[in-house]
Amino acid sequence: NVRKSVLVLALILSDVIGDPLDFIAGGPTVKDTSASEDSLRVLKELYITEAIPPSVRKVLNEEHNRNADQELDTLDWSLVQNVLVGSNKSACEVACARSVALGYLPYLLSTQVEGEAQDIGRMYISLAKYISLGLQGYEQNKEASDLENLLLSKFNIDHNKLKQLQELAQKAVTSGKKGVCIVAGGETTVIVKGKGIGGRNQEMAVAAAIELGESDHRLRSSLKVNDGRRSSTQTKVTFLAAGTDGIDGPNIAAGGVITAGFMAETATSGLDAKEFLNRNDTYTLLSKVDHGLNHVITGHTGTNVMDIHLVLITNMQ
Structure with a gap:
């Protein structure tokens, strides 16, 4: 109990979406x-x-x-100081700063991402394709319009955010940056249908890889330049999803990272990514492909501010 003349200082690390202090670890120092x-x-x-x-x-x-x-109601809660010292937002902000140092323009999409992991993985690839069209100068064509409608209707991405992302893509081209880095975080869920080994972040990464593989692997296009010549442009998409605690299900991985080449590697290995995904066996799949290089393995980090998701759209021209 909080007593008069006793100062209570709580340093709080949030692993709850939205950082509600009364929910984090049960909120022992927050008025119920x-x-x-x-x-x-x-x-x-x-x-x-x-x-x-x-x-x-x-x-x-x-x-x-x-x-x-x-x-x-009779206690003096002014003697309690609750200080949020770490959260998903702080982790995402550090990721944004690091992307700047690496030559990318960052965009913090959200720190409250929720939903089914496979759907969220597909959403990120749709966003990547949308931004890629902006990098290639096709932000006004039919494909971009279709993607925008999908992102607005199915994934409820705010229209202003889509506009900001297109503007950022154009800025990346004019400023000579490597590309755009979407940063987001939160905590998704998995619909368990099989008896495989995996976790929500590995599930998201494999779903994203399949979506990327079924679209144009490199999201290639050609642009007409002012003098009538055609300039070939190419973008490369890299997607990462990982738990900040270093844990993603009952295995040693924190998550997964994929590029367009992942599906080619699965085919070379004679593996069916969709079958592994359907039985929630994404850890096994990621272990078998390219000697497990698509796994994110950090070991236990000793902290937990939920998951972090990164989408790199690199201009390869």
């Missing part, structure tokens, strides 16, 4: 705004009140719990 009635209401809404143990129902209904809730 919920009450016993809230728990009872949820149980009733789900029609499971009678399904929980009688001892739990008894505790929730006891008068002293209501009194405890009221007692919290």
